Amino acid sequence: MWLFSNNDAPIGSERYFKYIFSYVNEQGQPRSRVFDSELRELQVLITSTDPECDAYPSLKTDESYQLEVDQLKSVLKASNVWGALRGLETFSQLVYEDDYGVNNINKTSILDYPRFSHRGILLDTSRHYLPLKVILANLEVMAMNKFNVFHWHIVDDSSFPFLSRTFPNLSQQGAYHPYTHVYTPVDVKSVIEFARMRGIRVIAEFDTPGHTQSWGKGQTDLLTPCYSGSSPSGTFGPVNPILNSTYDFMTSFFKEISSVFADAYIHLGGDEVDFSCWKSNPDIQKFMEQQGFGQDYSKLESYYIQRLLDIVSSTKKGYMVWQEVFDNEVKLKGDTQIHVWKMNPQYQDEMARVTAAGFHTLLSSPWYLNRISYGQDWQDIYRVDPQSFNGTPEQKKLVIGGEACLWGEYVDATNLTPRLWPRASAVAERLWSDENVKDIGSAYSRLEKHRCHMVRRGIPAEPLFVGHCGHEYSGL
């Protein structure tokens, strides 16, 4: 069987050939005899005049495809390469091995497209450093699950592994180790290209003004000095919002970021700002007075965020922010995406408020997959629907999707993959399939089979419950 009918094999053809047929050699040569009913060829047709081979996927990308599997010849039709990639994944999952080791595929006709256009996974490379290999492997699994956004929470309080060309001191001082625990420009480039080849956007998050302890190690005067009584305590708080030097730094820094990361969006964070340090600092107090902020430090936060957004806007990037930025009534561009992550207040109410204000939104609150519990917790994950809140059809349309988040407090290369998969596959189906696809029993059957698919491809996706795969995981 030939996977492609001409020599212009699109992105991913080699990968899927391997997924489907790499096991043939284990069992000796494929049979030479061709049965009448044998599938000989998968023809891949890109119908658009611009197949987008050299482009990056975006929020507007058309990922739909049509797949006709029939005798001798099958056809996969898509408008562009991104839809073709999704179709190849489906095709590869339809191939199954019978008891004699022969590959089979059933006759079928599929018209498929995603329900939501933003289907993401957040990985946190600050609390623990994740080697490049782990990130790439995760992108590979994301493609197997038709995820299309890698939200890279690249730096945070604990460490600053991003090697900035403009401010190399940030990682030199702020990474766990300046050489072994950093992402070089080449690393970042390879992540972005590896993701692109799988139809995955890479959205980097540089969270400020909170969650920035590691930034302060390599950048003097960036963070607010906290005071104990009338003298500095030696500790530091959030980014110092009252200095011009802060905004000069952010201008240079985000200029670099906007050119390093190709995606049209940057995630600017903005969550969980602790006001106690700002409150302790006499210079901040004086500034608050001058600005007429009274004792309302969320106004100071908004002041900072507002200036930051202006800086980032000037780079022509769109931005995503965590829900607090909206909650604190910062003035936002119309195309801003509000990322809902809190469980309290109820996320359904937050989604209603955000969309009532006319903003695009995406959901993560019930999908913090770092949180674990004993048993089949994938069921609760699966039952969530991002559009189940009180709102008009117009409001519902503003929901662009969601993200499964794997925060890194207890996760590194040793346990990331089995902790994330196949639990994130439950999120993947929710974000891709029609809203009426929600029966738990049939979802279990699909998930169980799909997790064995992943295991067969060498991915240590953990079991859902008692049972076995035909081919068990063979690593450690």
Place this chain on the structure above:
Amino acid sequence: MWLFSNNDAPIGSERYFKYIFSYVNEQGQPRSRVFDSELRELQVLITSTDPECDAYPSLKTDESYQLEVDQLKSVLKASNVWGALRGLETFSQLVYEDDYGVNNINKTSILDYPRFSHRGILLDTSRHYLPLKVILANLEVMAMNKFNVFHWHIVDDSSFPFLSRTFPNLSQQGAYHPYTHVYTPVDVKSVIEFARMRGIRVIAEFDTPGHTQSWGKGQTDLLTPCYSGSSPSGTFGPVNPILNSTYDFMTSFFKEISSVFADAYIHLGGDEVDFSCWKSNPDIQKFMEQQGFGQDYSKLESYYIQRLLDIVSSTKKGYMVWQEVFDNEVKLKGDTQIHVWKMNPQYQDEMARVTAAGFHTLLSSPWYLNRISYGQDWQDIYRVDPQSFNGTPEQKKLVIGGEACLWGEYVDATNLTPRLWPRASAVAERLWSDENVKDIGSAYSRLEKHRCHMVRRGIPAEPLFVGHCGHEYSGL
């Protein structure tokens, strides 16, 4: 530096040489210059006339050792090879790499021995099949943590992967797959020998009369037919205790088991017997009447267990049983070990009752490591003390130790290692170190360092909390 002073390198010398020095080549040749303060040699002295090189470790094994690390020559002294193995592990953990990649060890003097003689890990190969490689890797990690018992819960309701020479049909019909999901006699032998080389006993559990659904597939008439009204329902319950054929089968089966597994003890299970099927069966009802058991089905259970224990006793093996067997007042040999696993009633009360009756006991209740929760659950694991119950010093002495259990409902090769380690390391320290070693803060520091040791040796032991290792895990 030479690890051994003569050519008669004991068990484990090659392994520990690799652990300590395999990284040298990564960094080029070791320096040729020898400093005055350089350690050249570790002399290993076995003081007993019988080093036990060809024996198996047992409950009575002396694992104590003395280690003197000093300039030029260090000495590890132990009564036998088992103590020497523990000492080699300690020595290898004392070696640390400085910033220039040079191996160092500090001058020290250690006299060390375990608090408890039974320090086990239970793995369940029935709910999920664990490939041989995973079992061996786990034995390797057990040795790094000075565990000395592998409790192999080898069969259960879900599957029967043990290939019996006497009753090959048990795995042929009862395993998930008769060829790929079984443990052959050669497999079992290699597990036992691999464990022996690390000073680890292998105690197999063949749990009856409950937890035996998989046995029934390959052995007709072994299980009790359940009734629905006056006719058989087609389902089966626990082992049928009223047929002579049952005891004939058990006699042959345990004769094989007692020769396959070298250890002096067999674990006979005896937990969670569900009486509903027995109650439904008219033949069982008649038997109950004949025996004068009334409606007390625990008497029938005891009747079965009693006959089983007599069978196993005749093989000259000792036995371990789960606590129900004691609770139901089955007559037990004096050397029976009662395995406490329930959380309700309180395990402390059960330990008190068991030891008051003069039986040896071991604890697992608070160490069901398959149960997971978000956060640093190792702390609760660590705080447990198996001897903290109301009882006399004589009663306390009857506590032989404990076992960390990793039941297999949600665990297979994909997630076993990070789920078990380093959480089981907290159990390991509790069972080895003095009862006064219990400060959580210092335990955290040791555990964190120890987990990086394991990671350095290629073991995907998960992180305790935010942080990093000098050398991160490089697998998937």
